[in-house]
Amino acid sequence: xxxxxxxxxxxxxxxxxxxxxxxxxxxxxxxxxxxxxxxxxxxxxxxxxxxxxxxxxxxxxxxxxxxxxxxxxxxxxxxxxxxxxxxxxxxxxxxxxxxxxxxxxxxxxxxxxxxxxxxxxxxxxxxxxxxxxxxxxxxxxxxxxxxxxxxxxxxxxxxxxxxxxxxxxxxxxxxxxxxxxxxxxxxxxxxxxxxxxxxxxxxxxxxxxxxxxxxxxxxxxxxxxxxxxxxxxxxxxxxxxxxxxxxxxxxxxxxxxxxxxxxxxxxxxxxxxxxxxxxxxxxxxxxxxxxxxxxxxxxxxxxxxxxxxxxxxxxxxxxxxxxxxxxxxxxxxxxxxxxxxxxxxxxxxxxxxxxxxxxxxxxxxxxxxxxxxxxxxxxxxxxxxxxxxxxxxxxxxxxxxx
Amino acid sequence: xxxxxxxxxxxxxxxxxxxxxxxxxxxxxxxxxxxxxxxxxxxxxxxxxxxxxxxxxxxxxxxxxxxxxxxxxxxxxxxxxxxxxxxxxxxxxxxxxxxxxxxxxxxxxxxxxxxxxxxxxxxxxxxxxxxxxxxxxxxxxxxxxxxxxxxxxxxxxxxxxxxxxxxxxxxxxxxxxxxxxxxxxxxxxxxxxxxxxxxxxxxxxxxxxxxxxxxxxxxxxxxxxxxxxxxxxxxxxxxxxxxxxxxxxxxxxxxxxxxxxxxxxxxxxxxxxxxxxxxxxxxxxxxxxxxxxxxxxxxxxxxxxxxxxxxxxxxxxxxxxxxx
Numbered sequence: 001x002x003x004x005x006x007x008x009x010x011x012x013x014x015x016x017x018x019x020x021x022x023x024x025x026x027x028x029x030x031x032x033x034x035x036x037x038x039x040x041x042x043x044x045x046x047x048x049x050x051x052x053x054x055x056x057x058x059x060x061x062x063x064x065x066x067x068x069x070x071x072x073x074x075x076x077x078x079x080x081x082x083x084x085x086x087x088x089x090x091x092x093x094x095x096x097x098x099x100x101x102x103x104x105x106x107x108x109x110x111x112x113x114x115x116x117x118x119x120x121x122x123x124x125x126x127x128x129x130x131x132x133x134x135x136x137x138x139x140x141x142x143x144x145x146x147x148x149x150x151x152x153x154x155x156x157x158x159x160x161x162x163x164x165x166x167x168x169x170x171x172x173x174x175x176x177x178x179x180x181x182x183x184x185x186x187x188x189x190x191x192x193x194x195x196x197x198x199x200x201x202x203x204x205x206x207x208x209x210x211x212x213x214x215x216x217x218x219x220x221x222x223x224x225x226x227x228x229x230x231x232x233x234x235x236x237x238x239x240x241x242x243x244x245x246x247x248x249x250x251x252x253x254x255x256x257x258x259x260x261x262x263x264x265x266x267x268x269x270x271x272x273x274x275x276x277x278x279x280x281x282x283x284x285x286x287x288x289x290x291x292x293x294x295x296x297x298x299x300x301x302x303x304x305x306x307x308x309x310x311x312x313x314x315x316x317x318x319x320x321x322x323x324x325x326x327x328x329x330x331x332x333x334x335x336x337x338x339x340x341x342x343x344x345x346x347x348x349x350x351x352x353x354x355x356x357x358x359x360x361x362x363x364x365x366x367x368x369x370x371x372x373x374x375x376x377x378x379x380x381x382x383x384x385x386x387x388x389x390x391x392x393x394x395x396x397x398x399x400x401x402x
Numbered sequence: 403x404x405x406x407x408x409x410x411x412x413x414x415x416x417x418x419x420x421x422x423x424x425x426x427x428x429x430x431x432x433x434x435x436x437x438x439x440x441x442x443x444x445x446x447x448x449x450x451x452x453x454x455x456x457x458x459x460x461x462x463x464x465x466x467x468x469x470x471x472x473x474x475x476x477x478x479x480x481x482x483x484x485x486x487x488x489x490x491x492x493x494x495x496x497x498x499x500x501x502x503x504x505x506x507x508x509x510x511x512x513x514x515x516x517x518x519x520x521x522x523x524x525x526x527x528x529x530x531x532x533x534x535x536x537x538x539x540x541x542x543x544x545x546x547x548x549x550x551x552x553x554x555x556x557x558x559x560x561x562x563x564x565x566x567x568x569x570x571x572x573x574x575x576x577x578x579x580x581x582x583x584x585x586x587x588x589x590x591x592x593x594x595x596x597x598x599x600x601x602x603x604x605x606x607x608x609x610x611x612x613x614x615x616x617x618x619x620x621x622x623x624x625x626x627x628x629x630x631x632x633x634x635x636x637x638x639x640x641x642x643x644x645x646x647x648x649x650x651x652x653x654x655x656x657x658x659x660x661x662x663x664x665x666x667x668x669x670x671x672x673x674x675x676x677x678x679x680x681x682x683x684x685x686x687x688x689x690x691x692x693x694x695x696x697x698x699x700x701x702x703x704x705x706x707x708x709x710x711x712x713x714x715x716x717x718x719x720x721x722x723x724x725x726x
Contacts, residue, residue, distance in 0.1 A: 034679075034680050034683040035683045035684055035687065036627075037627075043680070046676070046680065050676055070676075071672050072672050072676060072679045072680070073668060073672055074668060074683040074686070076683075077627055078627045078628055078630060078633060079531075079621045079623050079624070079625060079627060079628040080419070080617065080621065080628050080633060081633070083415075083620070083621050084415070084419065084665050085668070087411070087412055087415045088412060088665070088668060088669060088672075089672075090408070091408035091409065091411040091412040091415070092408055092409060092412045092669055093408075093669075093672070094404055094405060094408050103627065104530065105530075105531050105623065105625035105626075105627045105628065106627070108531070108533050108622075108623040108625075109621040109622065109623040109628070112533070112534070112621075112622035112623060113537070113620065113621055113622050113623075117540075117544060117547075118544070129530055129533075131465065131527075131530065131533045131534075132533075134533075134534070135533070135534065173520060173521065173528070173529055174529050174626075175529040175530045175531065175625060175626075175627075178523075178528055178529045178530060179529075179530055200521065202517075
């Protein structure tokens with residue numbers, strides 16, 4: 001027990017001493033599924049959040065030159081860990097706002113059990129479950145990531161407009177993909193299309209041949225795939241092409257990655273695949289400002305939700321500035337004011353300008369890397385989507401869906 | 403002042419989760435510690451309890467079965483009964499298997515339950531999970547709501563502890579140990595070992611379901627990710643083994659200790675620069691393994707090793723079974 005005593009003492013000493021915040025540091029919780037099933041997707045999102053914090057700190061910091069510090073905590077995509085992580089940043093670290101917690105399930109648990117009761121505003125950058133809109137949240141839960149309802153509808157319209165009327169569909173049985181698939185199925189049928197077969201699949205199987213043979217038997221013109229590329233999506237496309245089961249693919253953003261082209265081959269996919277992605281308007285000045293800065297960190301600015309991570313973090317900083325104090329209640333109230341019109345337009349990276357305007361008492365309206373980020377009554381944003389096809393240079397060619 | 407209040411709230415949450423895990427560990431202790439049943443399917447019964455209680459108490463929703471809005475006490479009891487009935491069915495099929503085969507069978511069965519809960523979308527909202535689950539005492543002001551919920555959990559842990567301690571000292575408990583140590587001789591002594599093993603299995607699974615019900619209300623949300631085997635089966639095993647299997651105090655201590663290591667280690671790692679903080683998130687998983695190694699090196703039978711109850715009347719101390 002001697003060693004354990006020492007360990008516990010050292011641990012508690014560290015825990016007690018460190019949170020004694022120096023006067024010039026304002027903490028914001030950055031809760032993300034660092035470990036767990038979507039770890040590889042979370043890395044660029046965290047980089048997006050950190051880049052925004054860096055922009056704030058490089059251009060004069062918050063309020064009277066205070067530093068914005070993001071405290072990272074792991075939600076592991078698990079509601080238990082999400083509640084625990086949220087509790088740590090809110091109670092132990094005494095953060096003024098929380099960004100996160102990545103997966104919809106973890107976010108759902110965290111906001112209901114921790115942040116709403118504590119009166120802390122939570123801005124999610126990648127939770128898309130429609131149920132989050134319905135929470136009784138005292139206007140404390142915001143999302144810069146659009147609810148699934150929008151992407152499912154966008155993909156259904158894309159498929160219908162491309163002339164396809166009969167589709168099979170399969171989705172990876174996780175919260176994200178199942179959610180989009182449900183909306184897609186409903187919307188495609190409502191437009192007059194037919195879903196010939198719909199089957200869930202478990203990720204990480206070696207082969208999906210048997211599922212695909214069943215799906216192909218209904219005479220569909222193509223297949224809509226809702227999956228993550230690494231855990232099942234690539235295998236599904238490969239099995240379909242190898243066995244001549246499907247030649248036309250529609251997919252949602254879990255499938256968007258350069259490795260899809262690398263592993264299947266550009267020529268095998270040209271004119272055959274269309275992937276929607278919750279995206280930014282790549283022609284938009286706001287996005288380009290973000291792209292330039294984010295590329296410098298060596299990460300892909302088009303990675304899913306990286307731009308949303310940036311926007312969530314930047315918006316929280318703007319709200320702190322607008323509130324004029326590191327006060328939880330005031331920050332929550334200020335968030336909508338800085339995000340929505342009216343006001344002078346602020347783009348990613350323009351912290352100095354925003355700070356000056358707020359100091360002068362002017363209204364601002366943040367137009368983010370991921371879109372205009374105007375919150376509606378539920379704290380949600382309307383989604384913007386792009387469609388990706390294989391271009392002449394054997395890379396993804398991206399165009400905005402209107 | 404805020405700082406200490408915050409740490410106070412965090413300690414409440416640590417104890418709440420620790421208490422819920424203690425119920426799981428006590429349930430496993432009946433099965434493994436006392437009777438020697440290798441149940442590697444804790445997550446399945448945990449999930450059943452969580453979903454049953456969630457569905458029975460939530461307001462109507464278009465996304466999942468529900469709208470019964472029953473009182474908590476009813477939902478807790480029903481969750482335990484449902485789990486008990488299912489455990490009985492599972493036990494009928496599996497309990498004839500010996501240790502390692504039973505482990506494989508229970509892992510498989512737990513995954514089947516988890517997959518059913520994940521795929522029966524009409525009832526459970528599938529992978530999206532059940533949200534807006536009410537939480538006992540949530541209408542009280544902060545921090546009293548959290549304290550009251552913690553009180554409920556701790557009172558349950560204490561009640562289960564005393565019940566199990568009584569059971570352990572009773573003839574029932576002694577038969578369990580006899581079965582664990584030597585099934586044939588227990589059978590030769592005229593004990594119906596099938597019946598006793600079934601009792602231990604069912605009671606253990608009912609406690610696991612109760613822990614599941616508590617977690618659903620604590621998180622106010624339940625989805626397939628919350629019942630993942632890593633944190634709902636294997637972590638419980640680590641807790642019991644570290645604390646000391648066949649010792650109820652050990653099961654409780656192990657649960658609080660390992661959950662504290664699991665959770666509080668991040669308070670330290672989150673102070674590191676970001677690149678490192680991302681990597682150390684994985685080190686926390688490694689820490690659990692390391693802690694298991696260290697504790698087992700130091701305390702091969704767990705921190706609190708098993709203590710056999712003393713026989714009530716000793717005719718001849720030399721023949722007492724104490725020196726097992």
